[in-house]
Amino acid sequence: MPGTCVVGLQWGDEAKGKIVDLLGDNFDIVVRYNGGANAGHTVVVNGRAFKLSLLPTGVIRPNVTSVIGNGVVVYPPRFLEEVDSLAKGGINLTGSLFLSDHAHVIFPYHMEEERLLESGTEGKIGTTGRGIGPCYQDKVGRRFAIRVGELCRPDHLRERLKFVVPFKNKLLGALGATKLFDASAIADEYLGYAERIRPFVRDTPRFLHESLAAGKRLIFEAAQGSLLDVDHGTFPFVTSSSSLPSGIWGGSGVPAKFVKRIIGVVKAYTSRVGQGPFPTELDNELGERIRQKGREFGTVTGRPRRVGWLDAVAVRYTAALAGADEITVMLLDVLSGVPELKLCTAYELDGERITHFPSDAYLLERCKPVYESVSGWSEDITAARKLSDLPPGARRYLDRVSELVGLKASVVSVGPDREQTIMV
Ligand code: GDP
Ligand code: IMO
Ligand code: MG
Numbered sequence: 227m228p229g230t231c232v233v234g235l236q237w238g239d240e241a242k243g244k245i246v247d248l249l250g251d252n253f254d255i256v257v258r259y260n261g262g263a264n265a266g267h268t269v270v271v272n273g274r275a276f277k278l279s280l281l282p283t284g285v286i287r288p289n290v291t292s293v294i295g296n297g298v299v300v301y302p303p304r305f306l307e308e309v310d311s312l313a314k315g316g317i318n319l320t321g322s323l324f325l326s327d328h329a330h331v332i333f334p335y336h337m338e339e340e341r342l343l344e345s346g347t348e349g350k351i352g353t354t355g356r357g358i359g360p361c362y363q364d365k366v367g368r369r370f371a372i373r374v375g376e377l378c379r380p381d382h383l384r385e386r387l388k389f390v391v392p393f394k395n396k397l398l399g400a401l402g403a404t405k406l407f408d409a410s411a412i413a414d415e416y417l418g419y420a421e422r423i424r425p426f427v428r429d430t431p432r433f434l435h436e437s438l439a440a441g442k443r444l445i446f447e448a449a450q451g452s453l454l455d456v457d458h459g460t461f462p463f464v465t466s467s468s469s470l471p472s473g474i475w476g477g478s479g480v481p482a483k484f485v486k487r488i489i490g491v492v493k494a495y496t497s498r499v500g501q502g503p504f505p506t507e508l509d510n511e512l513g514e515r516i517r518q519k520g521r522e523f524g525t526v527t528g529r530p531r532r533v534g535w536l537d538a539v540a541v542r543y544t545a546a547l548a549g550a551d552e553i554t555v556m557l558l559d560v561l562s563g564v565p566e567l568k569l570c571t572a573y574e575l576d577g578e579r580i581t582h583f584p585s586d587a588y589l590l591e592r593c594k595p596v597y598e599s600v601s602g603w604s605e606d607i608t609a610a611r612k613l614s615d616l617p618p619g620a621r622r623y624l625d626r627v628s629e630l631v632g633l634k635a636s637v638v639s640v641g642p643d644r645e646q647t648i649m650v
């Protein structure tokens with residue numbers, strides 16, 4: 227049975243969670259394959275808001291099984307916090323949420339390393355502080371990484387930590403840490419988590435292969451956005467994982483040939499959290515208005531998100547990288563009342579006009595956006611449920627976005643609620 231992927235085509239927070247939730251009923255299994263608790267998805271169902279960070283959005287659909295794939299990095303207390311908070315709200319996930327035994331574990335020393343590296347001004351990336359980068363570094367470096375399966379073997383975990391923690395302390399000391407870690411205290415703490423996590427742990431590639439053979443329908447939920455992808459994003463101002471659909475194979479064990487539909491999620495404007503170039507940024511009063519109206523404050527860190535016009539050069543680039551078949555245009559309602567909207571159609575780089583996206587951050591930094599103006603609309607569109615309910619200005623804007631990106635919009639979102647959606 228062919229799989230579907232929902233992927234963000236900007237710098238994250240495109241409202242991927244809403245799309246995964248909307249489509250949820252058509253799938254048996256939702257799979258996360260990258261990132262960790264740096265992600266933050268808010269999904270609103272009949273006025274009730276669910277905030278998810280590490281768990282796949284599928285967890286709020288009663289008939290869906292959710293999988294945290296091997297490519298995800300897991301902070302156990304966060305995993306348990308989310309499981310507990312959903313249980314309090316009446317959603318019990320035992321038996322319907324599986325965590326890969328090969329996913330890598332985030333420890334407090336990862337967060338401390340990140341804190342020290344991010345505390346200066348030089349080399350700062352503006353990370354979420356969740357230990358994501360240092361954990362992936364350990365994974366690729368191999369020697370000091372610990373996987374979820376290892377948490378479930380107490381003697382082994384103690385031995386591993388006895389080896390790893392002294393090295394980490396040396397590293398942290400060199401970075402200027404005052405607080406060092408004790409291997410046996412961490413082992414005690416994590417063995418406590420392991421007891422509770424054990425029922426969720428699975429050989430997830432095997433589970434997914436068996437599910438495919440049984441004809442189950444899979445949807446893959448990318449965390450972050452394509453411009454944060456470690457290979458193709460605005461390096462070094464990216465995250466440490468593959469947030470494009472290319473991450474699916476490695477991060478879940480499901481070969482690419484099973485993924486037949488790729489849905490690129492696009493915010494009607496652009497937002498970005500953290501450092502790095504952002505050519506269409508609106509660092510002015512209009513930007514503030516959009517930030518307030520779109521409630522553009524990070525779910526994970528509460529940081530105000532930077533906002534700007536939709537950058538069609540960037541989205542064309544990411545749609546091509548992702549192999550997107552269609553786009554969904556989100557938060558269109560936020561642009562109501564802006565008399566003149568702008569779309570970036572090219573850049574000027576050192577006096578030359580270019581229409582491709584230079585993903586090298588140092589080149590992108592020098593790019594000045596070339597805009598095309600589209601007149602806006604003043605009506606509130608949050609009650610629109612079909613395209614014909616939208617004012618002509620909103621339809622013109624959507625048409626132009628589709629034209630510039632080269633893909634049709636299959637969904638238009640006009641409010642946070644599941645109901646506030648136009649299926650095209
Ligand atoms: P994700 O990380 O891509 O899942 O996106 P986030 O959940 O971090 O950010 C999207 C935010 O926009 C959330 O707070 C959603 O509830 C909200 N949202 C989703 N769709 C719409 C929409 O069409 N209009 C408005 N105003 N808000 C929306
Ligand atoms: P969702 O899934 C927006 C950004 C951080 C920082 C950079 C690296 O909600 O779209 P990291 O902690 O990953 O090492 O930070 O990536 N970032 C996100 N921005 N949405 C996200 O996830 C993000 N996850 C990471 O702000 O700039
Ligand atoms: Mg988010």
